[in-house]
Amino acid sequence: MTTLAPTSTSELRDAIGGAVAAGAKLEIRAGGSKADIGAERAVTLLDLRGFCGVVDYDPAELVLTVKPGTPLTQIEALVTGENQSLAFEPWDHGPLFSRPPGVATIGGVIAAGVAGPDRLARGSARDHLLGFTAVSGRAEVFVAGGRVIKNVTGYDLPKLMAASWGRLAAMTELTLRVCPRPQATATMALEGLGASEAVAAMTRAMGSSAEVSAAAHLPAALRAGPALTLFRLPGFERSVVARCAKMAEWLRPHGALHRVPQTEADTLWGAVRQVAPLGPEGSIWRIHVPPSRAPTVVQVLEPLGAQWLFDWAGGLIWVRLQAHAEQIRATAAAAGGHATLVRAPRELRNAVPALHPRSRVVSALEARIRRAFDPAGVFETGRFLD
Amino acid sequence: MSLKMPPPDQAVLARRSEIIAALERLVAADAVISESAALRPYESDALTAYRQPPMVVVLPETVQQVSAVLAWCDGQGVKVVPRGSGTSLSGGALPLADAVLLGMARFNRILDISYADRVAVVQPGVTNLAITQAVEEAGFYYAPDPSSQIACSIGGNVAENSGGVHCLKYGLTTHNVLGIELVLMDGEIMRLGGRQLDPAGLDLLGVVVGSEGLLGVVTEVTVRILPRPEGARAALIGFPSVESAGQCVADVIAAGIIPAGMEMMDKKAIHAAEAFVHVGYPLEVEALLIVEVDGAAAECDELIERIADIARSNRAITLRLSSNEQERLGFWAGRKAAFPAVGRIAPDYYCMDGTIPRRRLAQVLHRMEELAVRYGLGIANVFHAGDGNLHPLILYDANQPGQLERAEAFGRDILRLCVEVGGVLTGEHGVGVEKRDLMPEMFNATDLAHQQRLKCAFDPDLLLNPGKVFPTLHRCAELGRMHVHHGESRYPDLPRF
Ligand SMILES: Cc1cc2nc3c(=O)[nH]c(=O)nc-3n(C[C@H](O)[C@H](O)[C@H](O)COP(=O)(O)OP(=O)(O)OC[C@H]3O[C@@H](n4cnc5c(N)ncnc54)[C@H](O)[C@@H]3O)c2cc1C
Numbered sequence: 001m002t003t004l005a006p007t008s009t010s011e012l013r014d015a016i017g018g019a020v021a022a023g024a025k026l027e028i029r030a031g032g033s034k035a036d037i038g039a040e041r042a043v044t045l046l047d048l049r050g051f052c053g054v055v056d057y058d059p060a061e062l063v064l065t066v067k068p069g070t071p072l073t074q075i076e077a078l079v080t081g082e083n084q085s086l087a088f089e090p091w092d093h094g095p096l097f098s099r100p101p102g103v104a105t106i107g108g109v110i111a112a113g114v115a116g117p118d119r120l121a122r123g124s125a126r127d128h129l130l131g132f133t134a135v136s137g138r139a140e141v142f143v144a145g146g147r148v149i150k151n152v153t154g155y156d157l158p159k160l161m162a163a164s165w166g167r168l169a170a171m172t173e174l175t176l177r178v179c180p181r182p183q184a185t186a187t188m189a190l191e192g193l194g195a196s197e198a199v200a201a202m203t204r205a206m207g208s209s210a211e212v213s214a215a216a217h218l219p220a221a222l223r224a225g226p227a228l229t230l231f232r233l234p235g236f237e238r239s240v241v242a243r244c245a246k247m248a249e250w251l252r253p254h255g256a257l258h259r260v261p262q263t264e265a266d267t268l269w270g271a272v273r274q275v276a277p278l279g280p281e282g283s284i285w286r287i288h289v290p291p292s293r294a295p296t297v298v299q300v301l302e303p304l305g306a307q308w309l310f311d312w313a314g315g316l317i318w319v320r321l322q323a324h325a326e327q328i329r330a331t332a333a334a335a336g337g338h339a340t341l342v343r344a345p346r347e348l349r350n351a352v353p354a355l356h357p358r359s360r361v362v363s364a365l366e367a368r369i370r371r372a373f374d375p376a377g378v379f380e381t382g383r384f385l386d
Numbered sequence: 387m388s389l390k391m392p393p394p395d396q397a398v399l400a401r402r403s404e405i406i407a408a409l410e411r412l413v414a415a416d417a418v419i420s421e422s423a424a425l426r427p428y429e430s431d432a433l434t435a436y437r438q439p440p441m442v443v444v445l446p447e448t449v450q451q452v453s454a455v456l457a458w459c460d461g462q463g464v465k466v467v468p469r470g471s472g473t474s475l476s477g478g479a480l481p482l483a484d485a486v487l488l489g490m491a492r493f494n495r496i497l498d499i500s501y502a503d504r505v506a507v508v509q510p511g512v513t514n515l516a517i518t519q520a521v522e523e524a525g526f527y528y529a530p531d532p533s534s535q536i537a538c539s540i541g542g543n544v545a546e547n548s549g550g551v552h553c554l555k556y557g558l559t560t561h562n563v564l565g566i567e568l569v570l571m572d573g574e575i576m577r578l579g580g581r582q583l584d585p586a587g588l589d590l591l592g593v594v595v596g597s598e599g600l601l602g603v604v605t606e607v608t609v610r611i612l613p614r615p616e617g618a619r620a621a622l623i624g625f626p627s628v629e630s631a632g633q634c635v636a637d638v639i640a641a642g643i644i645p646a647g648m649e650m651m652d653k654k655a656i657h658a659a660e661a662f663v664h665v666g667y668p669l670e671v672e673a674l675l676i677v678e679v680d681g682a683a684a685e686c687d688e689l690i691e692r693i694a695d696i697a698r699s700n701r702a703i704t705l706r707l708s709s710n711e712q713e714r715l716g717f718w719a720g721r722k723a724a725f726p727a728v729g730r731i732a733p734d735y736y737c738m739d740g741t742i743p744r745r746r747l748a749q750v751l752h753r754m755e756e757l758a759v760r761y762g763l764g765i766a767n768v769f770h771a772g773d774g775n776l777h778p779l780i781l782y783d784a785n786q787p788g789q790l791e792r793a794e795a796f797g798r799d800i801l802r803l804c805v806e807v808g809g810v811l812t813g814e815h816g817v818g819v820e821k822r823d824l825m826p827e828m829f830n831a832t833d834l835a836h837q838q839r840l841k842c843a844f845d846p847d848l849l850l851n852p853g854k855v856f857p858t859l860h861r862c863a864e865l866g867r868m869h870v871h872h873g874e875s876r877y878p879d880l881p882r883f
Contacts, residue, residue: 058745060636061743113584124583124584138868140836144836144837146810148743148773148774148809148810149773150558151741151812152812152814153810153825154828154834154855155593155596155597155837155841157836159595160590160592160840163584164588180639180641183642203502207501208613209682238688239681239682239684239689242684243684288582288584288586290505290582291502292503312583316583336580338582340586356587357586359576359577361575362577365844368843372840372842372843372866
């Protein structure tokens with residue numbers, strides 16, 4: 001595989017322009033932590049790790065501008081140092097594919113729309129990308145969005161760029177919204193609930209004024225002990241204590257709520273975020289549904305041998321299941337949602353598109369939009385089998 | 387009026403009666419308005435300096451009718467301007483002489499509410515406030531709260547990506563919409579998003595929100611609803627200078643507090659508001675800050691005390707903390723009435739909407755004072771301080787020859803200033819026609835071409851709401867051509883596939 005490693009915008013333009021002229025296909029990559037998502041493809045790699053570093057960070061303005069190849073760990077360390085965080089909880093996919101941790105970059109997590117448990121209450125990658133500079137498939141540099149939190153000038157192209165999987169343009173600079181890190185965080189848990197009971201408890205919690213930022217459920221099958229339903233409550237110490245007490249009352253009909261010690265809680269949330277309980281082997285699907293429909297989905301998939309866990313109060317179901325791709329997609333769709341094939345053996349990835357197929361009209365529109373940014377299809381690598 | 391709209395297509399104007407007859411076949415008999423007196427109420431939105439009666443108004447009731455009207459117009463090369471409640475402050479719903487005005491007022495039903503999924507599914511003509519009213523009995527609300535919320539439609543909110551005083555903590559419309567049904571100019575009906583978080587492919591919903599009626603007509607909206615916070619408390623803080631108020635805002639955020647709302651008013655706005663609503667605003671201060679926190683009682687009590695400490699350390703000269711709802715609402719009464727209050731101290735006012743990095747506030751306010759002197763017009767400032775969104779109100783008298791033009795020129799200079807200090811032209815009101823010709827201040831021709839090609843993917847003949855947002859309308863065929871940059875190819879041996 002040829003690799004191009006530009007280190008300046010003009011080199012990047014040359015690389016893209018050259019590829020267009022040569023009829024080559026470019027895959028934008030940095031750390032490669034998500035390289036095993038999608039079909040196999042023969043491509044030229046466009047390595048963006050040369051675009052690395054912090055351009056501007058003004059903690060008081062809650063705004064951070066960085067280059068895309070900057071490692072996520074470096075950005076996390078930087079913002080933690082200012083008592084801030086990326087509220088969408090981006091995470092490194094490397095370990096999910098048995099790759100070494102620490103290679104994920106900020107450009108990669110934004111381009112793949114990666115978010116963790118707090119996405120439930122605090123938004124996703126798309127909600128935290130305020131602006132960017134990029135080189136499109138036309139080999140032209142353009143900017144969109146801005147460097148302030150509140151902005152409606154022009155189309156909101158940052159929304160389109162987040163989760164576009166490098167199919168529109170290569171970003172050279174990203175401006176992100178950062179948030180204050182909560183002073184305290186408590187995790188409360190219920191034990192021994194089944195799927196429906198857990199979703200009922202999470203629904204109750206999310207409908208209360210306890211300001212729960214994350215809610216997840218690990219069924220007994222994934223644990224050495226009983227099933228665990230987890231609730232995260234961030235905030236100022238006194239407020240967290242008061243809300244935990246209230247939560248215990250509200251959730252009494254669902255069981256006895258107890259507080260999980262901090263280190264154990266951190267481990268549990270880390271595991272949920274990185275899908276660790278589903279293990280290093282086997283195919284993994286990510287199913288997005290309206291939360292109330294989550295129990296039905298696992299009722300259908302469990303008899304087929306599925307292992308699963310809920311995040312986002314049931315709105316996100318991580319499923320491990322070897323075959324049955326069609327049934328998984330049909331079940332997700334019947335529940336009003338969609339399913340992404342995240343990890344799978346080569347044969348499956350080459351046969352089943354990673355992203356859930358869209359309706360005819362939406363696919364056609366997406367294709368027109370891709371051609372608008374990339375008329376020659378230089379970023380159409382075949383990875384998504386469309 | 388200095389604004390130039392695309393010249394009306396004479397061939398379309400000549401076919402007006404034929405067009406009206408065709409539309410009458412597509413919608414209910416009473417849903418086509420063509421008499422000139424009946425068209426008058428539609429001739430402007432809330433940016434009333436610009437007026438133009440539409441060729442005809444259509445008020446469809448079903449998505450099939452919207453689709454049929456759009457498809458017919460598309461086939462005939464007739465332009466269409468969507469309209470919600472007509473409260474846009476940027477002229478987004480300004481009609482065109484040769485366009486059909488597509489009014490969405492009859493899409494006024496709430497279709498479904500699910501507390502389990504915490505969503506409401508509504509038609510686009512439902513007002514922002516009506517969503518909250520429909521769910522408040524169950525203890526829920528819809529968070530974005532533009533000051534126009536009793537009147538503005540959720541479809542208009544989606545088109546403008548509207549905000550409100552609580553959006554620092556709860557986000558703009560885009561953060562609170564999960565799905566829409568959209569009809570493209572060619573009549574295709576599609577669903578984007580749904581009741582779940584995140585779409586399957588490209589985030590098309592994300593770009594339709596804030597697209598100012600240029601990409602498609604929204605015929606259904608699924609919004610997130612949130613449980614009402616248990617309570618709220620507010621602080622009303624007066625400062626001897628704009629600088630100290632600005633520092634207080636920065637310090638609140640540096641302390642890790644994201645208030646539910648954080649609003650600033652300058653001296654002119656404070657005096658106007660107090661004279662109007664008599665709520666006891668301090669008149670000796672240079673800047674007034676309202677900071678609101680919400681949540682559990684323990685949260686509110688703790689945060690309001692921290693905020694009070696921060697205010698004191700920034701030399702606040704007056705400080706009041708609300709101890710009950712009545713007091714809290716009193717603090718807000720003046721701010722909420724700021725626009726009409728300013729309307730009483732001048733015959734007309736012109737509301738601007740730039741965003742700046744907060745640290746540049748004092749500098750920007752001083753430059754605005756200088757501009758006010760240069761233009762010989764007054765100015766009052768209200769400011770969403772937490773997110774840097776300024777609303778300068780330029781005072782003028784439209785009956786004095788030349789004043790409107792001076793106010794417009796003053797406004798343009800303010801927005802240029804916002805961009806110059808690292809900010810943007812509009813924080814929540816949209817570009818519309820008002821800031822259209824200023825777009826090059828923020829974006830070069832290549833940036834704008836990339837945006838406009840997105841438009842081409844949705845509406846290749848540029849028939850939906852033309853003349854808005856983009857200073858120059860390039861034909862899509864022209865934009866589509868590719869002039870590839872070769873440079874000296876450092877990579878001569880790329881493999882071909
Ligand atoms: C007194 C006052 C206070 C205001 N306060 C705020 C505020 O605090 N925050 C804020 O953000 N804004 C505010 N606004 C601005 C305005 O209310 C918002 O922009 C609002 O969202 C417009 O909604 P509308 O239904 O009136 O839309 P309209 O004015 O009718 O239209 C606005 C735009 O949306 C398009 N549109 C409308 N409906 C649809 C649809 N169904 N499909 C596609 N496109 C559509 C139109 O073509 C137009 O471009 C205020 C306005 C006033 C008059």
